Amino acid sequence: MSGQRATIQDVAHQSGVSVATVSRALRGKENVADETRARVIAVADRLGYQPHTAASWLASGKTMTVGVAAPYFDVWYTGRVLAGVEQVLSDAGYDLTVYAADTPDKRDRFAARSTSLQTRVDGLLLVDFSPDTGQLARLEASGIRIVAIGERLEPFASLAIDNISTAAEAVGHLVGLGHRRIALFGTEDIRTIGSPALTDRRTGYREALLGVGLAADPGLDIDCPLSVAGGAAGFDRFLRIPDRPTAIFCLSDETAMGAMGRARELGFSIPADVSIIGFDDHDLSESFGLTTMCQPVRQVGERAAELLLASIADPAAPCEHHTVGVELVVRRSTCPPATSAEA
Amino acid sequence: MSGQRATIQDVAHQSGVSVATVSRALRGKENVADETRARVIAVADRLGYQPHTAASWLASGKTMTVGVAAPYFDVWYTGRVLAGVEQVLSDAGYDLTVYAADTPDKRDRFAARSTSLQTRVDGLLLVDFSPDTGQLARLEASGIRIVAIGERLEPFASLAIDNISTAAEAVGHLVGLGHRRIALFGTEDIRTIGSPALTDRRTGYREALLGVGLAADPGLDIDCPLSVAGGAAGFDRFLRIPDRPTAIFCLSDETAMGAMGRARELGFSIPADVSIIGFDDHDLSESFGLTTMCQPVRQVGERAAELLLASIADPAAPCEHHTVGVELVVRRSTCPPATSAEA
DNA sequence: CTGAAAGCGCTTACAG
DNA sequence: CTGAAAGCGCTTACAG
Numbered sequence: 131m132s133g134q135r136a137t138i139q140d141v142a143h144q145s146g147v148s149v150a151t152v153s154r155a156l157r158g159k160e161n162v163a164d165e166t167r168a169r170v171i172a173v174a175d176r177l178g179y180q181p182h183t184a185a186s187w188l189a190s191g192k193t194m195t196v197g198v199a200a201p202y203f204d205v206w207y208t209g210r211v212l213a214g215v216e217q218v219l220s221d222a223g224y225d226l227t228v229y230a231a232d233t234p235d236k237r238d239r240f241a242a243r244s245t246s247l248q249t250r251v252d253g254l255l256l257v258d259f260s261p262d263t264g265q266l267a268r269l270e271a272s273g274i275r276i277v278a279i280g281e282r283l284e285p286f287a288s289l290a291i292d293n294i295s296t297a298a299e300a301v302g303h304l305v306g307l308g309h310r311r312i313a314l315f316g317t318e319d320i321r322t323i324g325s326p327a328l329t330d331r332r333t334g335y336r337e338a339l340l341g342v343g344l345a346a347d348p349g350l351d352i353d354c355p356l357s358v359a360g361g362a363a364g365f366d367r368f369l370r371i372p373d374r375p376t377a378i379f380c381l382s383d384e385t386a387m388g389a390m391g392r393a394r395e396l397g398f399s400i401p402a403d404v405s406i407i408g409f410d411d412h413d414l415s416e417s418f419g420l421t422t423m424c425q426p427v428r429q430v431g432e433r434a435a436e437l438l439l440a441s442i443a444d445p446a447a448p449c450e451h452h453t454v455g456v457e458l459v460v461r462r463s464t465c466p467p468a469t470s471a472e473a
Numbered sequence: 474m475s476g477q478r479a480t481i482q483d484v485a486h487q488s489g490v491s492v493a494t495v496s497r498a499l500r501g502k503e504n505v506a507d508e509t510r511a512r513v514i515a516v517a518d519r520l521g522y523q524p525h526t527a528a529s530w531l532a533s534g535k536t537m538t539v540g541v542a543a544p545y546f547d548v549w550y551t552g553r554v555l556a557g558v559e560q561v562l563s564d565a566g567y568d569l570t571v572y573a574a575d576t577p578d579k580r581d582r583f584a585a586r587s588t589s590l591q592t593r594v595d596g597l598l599l600v601d602f603s604p605d606t607g608q609l610a611r612l613e614a615s616g617i618r619i620v621a622i623g624e625r626l627e628p629f630a631s632l633a634i635d636n637i638s639t640a641a642e643a644v645g646h647l648v649g650l651g652h653r654r655i656a657l658f659g660t661e662d663i664r665t666i667g668s669p670a671l672t673d674r675r676t677g678y679r680e681a682l683l684g685v686g687l688a689a690d691p692g693l694d695i696d697c698p699l700s701v702a703g704g705a706a707g708f709d710r711f712l713r714i715p716d717r718p719t720a721i722f723c724l725s726d727e728t729a730m731g732a733m734g735r736a737r738e739l740g741f742s743i744p745a746d747v748s749i750i751g752f753d754d755h756d757l758s759e760s761f762g763l764t765t766m767c768q769p770v771r772q773v774g775e776r777a778a779e780l781l782l783a784s785i786a787d788p789a790a791p792c793e794h795h796t797v798g799v800e801l802v803v804r805r806s807t808c809p810p811a812t813s814a815e816a
Numbered sequence: 817c818t819g820a821a822a823g824c825g826c827t828t829a830c831a832g
Numbered sequence: 833c834t835g836a837a838a839g840c841g842c843t844t845a846c847a848g
Contacts, residue, residue, distance in 0.1 A: 135588060137825060148835045153827060161833055178614075180589035184536070185825035187527035188840045195570070203546075204556035204771070213547035216573050225593075227538070227570045230559050245478060246523035249841095250568075271521075358756045384756070391760020413701050413727070414757055417734020428547070480841060491819045496843060504817055528841035531824045592825095818848085827840085832833105 136177035145173045156181075193252050196224050196438060199231040199240055200257035205357075206384060206412050207427055211257055211279060214431025222439055227251060231259055234323065241265035244272035253438045255279060256286075260326050275445070277438040279430060281326050287441060287449040289434045291425050293327050296456045297334025298341075300407050300423050301379050303458055305342050308466045309377040309405060312339070315364045315389060316356045316381035328356070331381050331409065356381055361388025365396075376467035377405040383412035383422055390418060390463065405464040419462035430454055479520035488516045499524075536595050538568040539781060542583055543600035544575040548700075549727060549755050550770055554600055554622060557774025565782055570594060574602055577666065584608035587615035596781045598622060599629075603669050618788070620781040622773060624669050630784060630792040632777045634768050636670050639799045640677025641684075643750050643766050644722050646801055648685050651809045652720040652748060655682070658707045658732060659699045659724035671699070674724050674752065693718055697728070704731025708739075719810035720748040726755035726765055733761060733806065748807040762805035773797055 141156075142149045147166060155162045155170035156179075162170075173179075187193050196219055200208045212228070219226050227250070231237045241261060247254065251274065258280040261269060269276060270285065278288040304312050314335055319325040336346040349371065354364035361380060368378065368389070380386035386408030390400050400406055408415060411424035433452070441447045484499075485492045490509060498505045498513035499522075505513075516522075530536050539562055543551045555571070562569050570593070574580045584604060590597065594617065601623040604612060612619060613628065621631035647655050657678055662668040679689040692714065697707035704723060711721065711732070723729035729751030733743050743749055751758060754767035776795070784790045 135591065139825080149826080150828080150836080151834060154834090157827090163833060166833080178588055180586065182531070182825050183589055183593040184527045184530035185592075185840090186827075188525070188531055188842085189825075189827040191827090191840080193527070202556065203559060204549075204552040206547075206552075209547040209549075209552040212571075213545065213573075216546060216571070220573060220579075225570055225572070227568055228555075228559065229568070230556075230563060236563075243523070245521055246526055248478065249528075250526040358760055362760065387757055387760050391757070391762070395762065414730055414734070417701055417705065417730050419734070419738070482841080492842080493820080493844080494818060497818090500843090506817060509817080525841050528824090529843075531826085532841075532843040534824080534843090820847090822844090822846100824843085825840105828838090830835105830837090832835085 135182070136174075136179040138179070138181070140177055141170065141174050141179050144177070145170045187249075193250060194224050195227055195251045196253050196255065196435070197227045197229060197247060197251040198255045198257065199229040199237075199259055201230070201232040203228065203230065207382075207410065208257060210427040211431035211434075214428040215255060215435045216431075218432050218435035218439070224252070224439075231257075237261065237265060241268045244268045244274065248272045248274050253277070253442050255434055255438060256283070258325070258327060259283075260324070275438060275441045277434050277441065279434045282451045285449055287437050287447075287451070289430055289437065289452045289454060290327075291430075291454045291456045293330035294334040294337065296423050296425075297331035297379070297409070298338040299334075299456075299458055300409060301335050301338035302341070303421070303460070304377045304379065304405060304407060304464065305338060307377075307405065307464060309375075310344060310467075311347075311350065311373065311375035312377045312379055313350045313352055313368055313371065313375040314379055314381070315352045315354060315361060315368075316385040317351050317353050318355045318360065321353060328381055335379055350375055354385070356385055358384050358388035358391070361385035361390075362392040363388075365389040365392040369396075375404070377407070377464070380406065380408045383408035383410040383415050383420060386420055386422070386463075387412070387414065387418050390420065401463050401465040402468065405467070407464055411459055415459075416461065421461045421464040422459055423456050424459045425456045426454065478525070479517075479522040481522070481524070483520055484513065484517050484522050487520070488513045530592075536593060537566060538570055538594050539596045539598065539778070540570045540572060540590060540594040541598045541600065542572040542574040542580075542602055544573070546571065546573065550725075550753065551600065553770040554774035554777075557771040558598060558778045559774075561775050561778035561782070567595070567782075574600075580604065580608060584611045587611045587617065591615045591617050596620070596785050598777055598781060599626065601668070601670060602626075603667075618781060618784045620777050620784065622777045625794045628792055630780050630790075630794070632773055632780065632795045632797060633670075634773075634797045634799045636673035637677040637680065639766050639768070640674035640722070640752070641681040642677075642799075642801055643752060644678050644681035645684070646764070646803070647720045647722065647748060647750060647807065648681060650720075650748065650807060652718075653687060653810075654690075654693065654716065654718035655720045655722055656693045656695055656711055656714065656718040657722055657724070658695045658697060658704060658711075659728040660694050660696050661698045661703070664696060671724055678722055699725045699728055701727050701731035701734070704728035704733075705735035706731075708732040708735040712739075718747070720750070720807070723749065723751045726751035726753040726758050726763060729763055729765070729806075730755070730757065730761050733763065744806050744808040745811065748810070750807055754802055758802075759804065764804045764807040765802055766799050767802045768799045769797065
């Protein structure tokens with residue numbers, strides 16, 4: 131309680147043993163007499179001794195810390211991933227240091243720090259990072275163990291859903307209901323940062339249309355941000371499309387809910403006037419009655435953390451890509467188009 | 474790029490100066506000849522030298538990292554706070570290490586580590602931590618600079634909204650519309666963990682009712698979790714209340730949206746059949762048309778981080794409590810009761 | 817403006 | 833089972 135921290139020296143003196151023995155006793159190493167260990171532990175408790183973090187790191191070369199670089203911590207997806215990651219890591223005794231990597235500039239600075247990160251974390255989780263060539267080179271050179279989430283990223287281990295087939299299944303659901311003109315909401319990040327996940331989803335959208343002999347019409351792309359506000363603004367633009375589409379595929383649930391909210395505000399009825407399908411299965415999607423593709427986000431975080439832990443424990447662990455399953459959840463926001471013959 | 478990290482020694486040798494000079498040159502300290510500095514920087518760049526994190530920490534006593542303990546990273550509130558915190562800290566050159574403190578057990582373990590945290594972070598942000606006496610004592614004894622978010626927590630600096638008056642204003646809105654029987658959703662955490670923030674909100678609810686001469690009826694408390702699922706389940710129980718209330722005050726927007734979703738699913742019309750008001754102004758509340766109390770969560774995170782930075786820079790900085798303003802946002806989920814004389 | 821040296825507080829072979 | 837000693841890689845007075 132008094133001013134100074136107790137050091138391992140203090141514990142050693144008061145226990146009548148060397149600092150080496152204190153170190154072994156406190157960290158549960160073998161080759162310490164039971165009686166000695168008990169005495170050391172008692173003294174350490176009394177003194178409130180806890181090892182100096184930096185001194186341990188420096189001497190042992192381990193930090194018991196994992197870094198997570200992710201875009202925005204206030205989006206639903208990132209929060210869920212983080213929750214899964216945190217649970218697995220804290221159970222394993224690791225701390226979690228987070229890095230916002232939402233802009234190209236921040237990703238650059240992050241990658242540039244990689245040599246120093248090597249002595250700051252035992253491993254790194256990259257969420258939708260999509261490094262460019264230079265960034266990837268630095269990351270590789272750092273020698274840090276890395277697991278990527280949301281994309282395949284050789285030569286590292288990775289974990290992701292199949293965005294192409296998942297998007298194709300979503301659009302296939304609409305096509306199956308009879309829709310032929312289907313708008314695509316949320317492509318802004320494809321244009322601005324070239325997000326691979328979103329690009330793949332658009333590819334799946336196009337493939338599904340091609341599968342029934344329809345060419346994708348660029349006039350149906352609504353280039354709005356992937357957010358609630360983006361979806362709301364997107365709906366206003368959607369209304370100005372000539373020969374209005376009967377359905378909308380949104381690249382995220384937040385976008386979809388923003389669009390639905392705006393639609394209802396304007397007096398449109400969903401799905402009677404327009405069908406909407408999302409992508410994620412956000413916590414609120416059920417309340418919105420939103421049909422969507424459910425991806426197990428939290429489990430993705432957990433599994434990625436486990437992969438990283440395995441790689442830390444065994445540097446020779448294989449660096450494979452793992453695909454995560456997704457499933458269609460049909461709710462009330464989709465139905466056959468009003469003009470459709472069948473109904 | 475080859476196997477080994479470069480050390481300050483390597484840079485010193487190749488620059489023909491001492492390690493002390495390298496240290497000064499690279500960290501922008503004064504008293505280094507321009508020409509020397511330039512040479513050192515060039516060598517450091519060529520070698521890809523970056524200081525060993527733990528060695529710097531140990532020698533300097535600073536970690537340039539801040540810890541944040543918060544309940545659940547996948548709830549909207551925490552994510553927003555974190556985003557605000559992260560922005561301010563990363564701009565100031567600090568890293569952010571997060572600790573989930575969602576259970577009493579985790580909070581205990583966290584507080585017990587405080588001596589070692591003292592050498593791991595330069596400061597701590599506690600989000601809705603509500604330490605018990607023992608935990609608070611440990612936190613204090615650690616000597617770590619701390620700023621509390623969401624509650625007053627002497628002797629530390631803190632930042633919070635006034636939950637009592639804010640809740641009273643929300644309920645006052647309903648009362649002003651003519652409602653007299655108003656249910657309260659989301660009290661589970663009051664019973665289980667005794668959350669001070671939620672307890673205050675309930676107090677505000679009761680005070681607002683008392684203000685118009687109404688005694689709070691415990692039969693109108695719906696003891697459900699503060700979540701989307703909690704609100705949905707709560708609505709089912711709400712329907713079984715005899716002499717059904719005409720309005721609902723939910724202790725969070727997520728609870729409110731869960732209730733609204735369930736209500737609509739069951740064919741109820743909001744607000745015609747029942748008015749609902751929330752608390753937060755969640756990103757999706759506008760899309761839901763939810764009337765609520767808007768608290769500037771992201772700014773709370775930013776301001777708390779600034780307070781902490783100030784306290785790190787100047788240990789003598791005052792430890793005051795700061796109150797954050799909240800405002801009523803009226804949307805479509807509230808209206809006068811159907812039975813009300815005025816309308 | 818620069819260097820030699822002490823020191824930060826641990827962990828880890830190596831002897832015994 | 834235990835201790836002495838080296839070493840982890842920096843930063844910071846202190847001299848000069």
